[in-house]
Amino acid sequence: MPANLTPEYFEAEKKYRAARTIEEKIAALREMLAVMPKHKGTDKLQADIRAKISKLQKLLKEEKKAGGKRRFLYPQREGAGQVSLVGPPNSGKSSVLAALTQAHPIVADYPFSTHTYVPGMMQFEDIQIQIIDLPPFFSGHIYFWQVDIVRNCDLVLLVGDLSTDSVVEDIQAVIEELNERKITLIGTGKRIDDIFGPVAKRTILIANKFDAEGADERLKILREFFGEFPIIPTSTVTMQGLEQLPSIIFKELEIIRVYTKEPGHPPDMTDPLILPIGATVLDAAEKIHKDFARKLKYARLWGSSKFDGQRVERHYILQDKDIVEFHI
Ligand SMILES: Nc1nc2c(ncn2[C@@H]2O[C@H](COP(=O)(O)OP(=O)(O)OP(=O)(O)O)[C@@H](O)[C@H]2O)c(=O)[nH]1
Numbered sequence: 650m651p652a653n654l655t656p657e658y659f660e661a662e663k664k665y666r667a668a669r670t671i672e673e674k675i676a677a678l679r680e681m682l683a684v685m686p687k688h689k690g691t692d693k694l695q696a697d698i699r700a701k702i703s704k705l706q707k708l709l710k711e712e713k714k715a716g717g718k719r720r721f722l723y724p725q726r727e728g729a730g731q732v733s734l735v736g737p738p739n740s741g742k743s744s745v746l747a748a749l750t751q752a753h754p755i756v757a758d759y760p761f762s763t764h765t766y767v768p769g770m771m772q773f774e775d776i777q778i779q780i781i782d783l784p785p786f787f788s789g790h791i792y793f794w795q796v797d798i799v800r801n802c803d804l805v806l807l808v809g810d811l812s813t814d815s816v817v818e819d820i821q822a823v824i825e826e827l828n829e830r831k832i833t834l835i836g837t838g839k840r841i842d843d844i845f846g847p848v849a850k851r852t853i854l855i856a857n858k859f860d861a862e863g864a865d866e867r868l869k870i871l872r873e874f875f876g877e878f879p880i881i882p883t884s885t886v887t888m889q890g891l892e893q894l895p896s897i898i899f900k901e902l903e904i905i906r907v908y909t910k911e912p913g914h915p916p917d918m919t920d921p922l923i924l925p926i927g928a929t930v931l932d933a934a935e936k937i938h939k940d941f942a943r944k945l946k947y948a949r950l951w952g953s954s955k956f957d958g959q960r961v962e963r964h965y966i967l968q969d970k971d972i973v974e975f976h977i
């Protein structure tokens with residue numbers, strides 16, 4: 650990210666990420682260009698934005714030529730995080746979505762059965778996390794929006810198929826297709842969420858069809874090849890491994906839940922603020938309102954502090970499940 654980008658630019662970038670239609674995306678990109686400081690340091694970004702605009706305009710033209718009735722809509726972000734299901738054809742991505750959420754994607758015994766994205770909401774304790782089923786990542790069959798969804802998500806579930814001897818090669822092929830599109834899957838280490846440049850996405854490898862004959866042996870090989878990822882053997886037939894997935898997904902999202910309370914009132918335990926690990930009292934206040942954060946003097950805390958109701962300062966680092974009472 651070049652330096653000197655203004656808050657207006659980041660507002661426009663937020664609009665771009667949240668846009669659901671191609672027109673909205675183009676409008677947000679134009680705004681990004683308009684408000685961006687123009688200097689040597691932003692040349693590359695300007696070029697990337699222009700290239701994206703012309704690509705989207707081309708898609709828009711194709712849509713219109715095709716009749717323009719069924720317009721493509723990007724999924725709306727919902728819940729505490731967005732997780733995408735990625736993998737070779739027929740590995741069980743849609744089955745995993747069906748097992749984790751109330752969604753009813755098409756599950757079929759032939760490959761390439763999924764052609765659209767299907768979102769579902771997974772419950773983890775008191776929050777919901779959005780899981781998005783996608784078509785397989787297979788050379789020559791990859792949709793532009795499928796790549797955009799992966800670029801924008803918070804976590805990848807890479808689903809492999811332990812019932813086939815080619816499980817390692819099939820997963821490798823998916824990783825390479827993503828690499829060609831500047832998406833690197835990482836097991837640990839730092840996420841990179843550049844808007845157009847290379848991104849690095851935290852990934853959990855789901856070794857699915859663990860019930861199949863020979864799956865044990867293949868799992869061992871998988872662990873040798875893809876040791877950098879957390880590997881969870883699952884079966885959507887026996888449900889093995891699936892019950893632990895919500896908590897593993899929550900952990901890998903690296904987010905915390907923070908509940909708020911007003912002085913003299915019980916805390917609101919229904920709708921926690923979702924913040925990244927490492928967030929402070931001030932970050933929590935900002936999430937509520939910028940003004941509120943400015944006026945914040947101190948907070949009282951229930952949870953991670955030494956004693957209930959302890960006074961903490963603005964830069965106190967919050968923990969999952971803390972309850973905060975703001976004083977302004
Ligand atoms: N034995 C076994 N079969 C499974 C498991 N999970 C899925 N299947 C079967 O594998 C086939 C493919 O499942 P899907 O969920 O449609 O796979 P997909 O990855 O979404 O497939 P595409 O969308 O075509 O890429 C179906 O016949 C499923 O019933 C599993 O854990 N064990």
Ligand SMILES: [Mg+2]
Pocket residue numbers: 742743744755756762763782783784
């Ligand atoms: Mg599918």
